[in-house]
Amino acid sequence: SNRFDIFKMKKFKISVLLKGKEAYCNGLYDLESNNLKVLAGSKIRKSWSPNFKYFNKRNTQIKEYCIDNGTDLVLQKDLVFDTPTAAAKFCMGYEVNGQIYWRTTDNVKLKDFLKK
Numbered sequence: 001s002n003r004f005d006i007f008k009m010k011k012f013k014i015s016v017l018l019k020g021k022e023a024y025c026n027g028l029y030d031l032e033s034n035n036l037k038v039l040a041g042s043k044i045r046k047s048w049s050p051n052f053k054y055f056n057k058r059n060t061q062i063k064e065y066c067i068d069n070g071t072d073l074v075l076q077k078d079l080v081f082d083t084p085t086a087a088a089k090f091c092m093g094y095e096v097n098g099q100i101y102w103r104t105t106d107n108v109k110l111k112d113f114l115k116k
Contacts, residue, residue: 016102016110018091022046025091027102029084029110036087036102037080044073048093058090084110
């Protein structure tokens with residue numbers, strides 16, 4: 001299968017993309033650790049959901065790592081998250097499932113890619 005070939009090639013990280021309302025993020029997913037690194041230059045959604053429980057943490061990260069260029073919040077340095085879901089919540093500002101939101105470069109949901 002696809003996944004086995006990737007392991008055989010010692011390629012443990014795959015490029016992933018999150019496209020959402022006001023967000024366009026590039027990431028690197030680590031198959032071994034389940035970490036997801038959101039890459040510098042990614043566009044983070046400015047708004048957030050009112051009941052978002054990571055509001056304060058996200059706000060701190062935005063202040064520290066992002067620049068508001070007027071239209072977009074742009075991540076200035078790579079940021080590593082423990083899971084694809086934590087990374088997706090940072091990018092989107094509301095409760096989302098990272099396994100569904102992150103996609104491979106062939107537009108396959110991470111969840112489906114990992115099933116292979």
